[in-house]
Amino acid sequence: MALKKKRASRNLAHGRPPVLQKPKSISRKATKTLINSIHVLEKRKAQAVAKGNVAEVAKINAEIRALGGIEKYQQASLQGQRTDRGGDSSKVLMEWLKPAYAALKAAADAPFRMLEVGALSTTNECSSSGLFSMERIDLNSQGEGILQQDFMERPLPRDHSERFDIISLSLVLNFVPDAAGRGSMLLRTLEFLRKPVASTDEKLDEFLPSLFLVLPAPCVTNSRYTDEPTLEAIMNSLGYVQTRSKITQKLVYYLWTRKNTSAGHGESFAKKEIRPGGSRNNFAIVLRVPPG
Structure with a gap:
């Protein structure tokens, strides 16, 4: 006669959502690729939002979700804080x-x-x-x-x-x-x-x-x-x-x-090319401040 399987005990924790588990380690290369990909998508989304292109925004949001969204991005960032990845800034x-x-x-x-x-x-x-x-x-x-x-x-x-x-x-x-x-x-x-x-x-x-x-x-x-x-x-x-x-x-x-509390009014900085070349990135800071 086959032995009856022992029924698993049920307790208060049984009905709760799973406890957050420590995410698996992401390789250095995968971390960099994921972070860069989400940065590019966020920039594309900002451009689509500025143009009022709702369909493009929805498409990009789907691409971000497919990569794991902000949660996956943060997991990659946390990996970067490990001692062997450069550590805590x-x-x-x-x-x-x-x-x-x-x-x-x-x-x-x-x-x-x-x-x-x-x-x-x-x-x-x-x-x-x-x-x-x-x-x-x-x-x-x-x-x-x-x-x-x-x-x-x-x-x-x-x-x-x-x-x-x-x-x-x-x-x-x-x-x-x-x-x-x-x-x-x-x-x-x-x-x-x-x-x-x-x-x-x-x-x-x-x-x-x-x-x-x-x-x-x-x-x-x-x-x-x-x-x-x-x-x-x-x-x-x-x-x-x-x-x-x-x-x-x-x-x-x-x-x-x-050092100066009266600053931050009147002087603006536009996006101006200072380093030409196809290998450059497009990081820029545009500062528009109201006249003081």
Whole structure:
């Protein structure tokens, strides 16, 4: 006589949705291909939206979904934060801030505030340092501690207490699909950063308030429309001064300290070719600011 199969026990967890599993590792080549593909599709979609081509927008959205959508993109981005893929970009920021550690630690009762836009983790270097009161936002939150929010739609600060000492845009600006949108994002950072006020600590004045900006290196090293002098001119027009920079084969890192509160009005930057050649990319920043 055949043995009866033992019925699996049922408990409260049985009816719940599956627990989020750790995604399988994506190869370095597949990671790069996926990220580049979604960037291209997002740019095409922005062009279709601008032309009012509804059918083309729907088609591109389907292509993005077929690749796994924003969730798959973020999975690829998280893979890029692994130590063997270059690691957490905020490590560079924390290394730069070392001269100001003593002053940052002294403010433990009223810590300095950091806004991390496009946050993928709550355990990166800046979060685990204990030096900041962190706020993290992303278009598609990957877990607790990260608010699902579009920076361009975030409510403006009501007063000084709601502004930040550091804003991190790490591999965020390059994901904005059009040049004018990138300029608008940079301009909007001024609404959320605290205004520069001289303190009793020169190190703090050197580094804060500031914008930490990370981009793929080709955005400034191989673009038809953007190089380091062009980027610096745009940032200077907004009242930022370059405090630190680092260029690697894959990424460029900048720390821009806000020095001038009256900037950001009147000076605009159009899309202008500065490096001709068929091998160049089209990354650009168009800045249109109202007269002040």
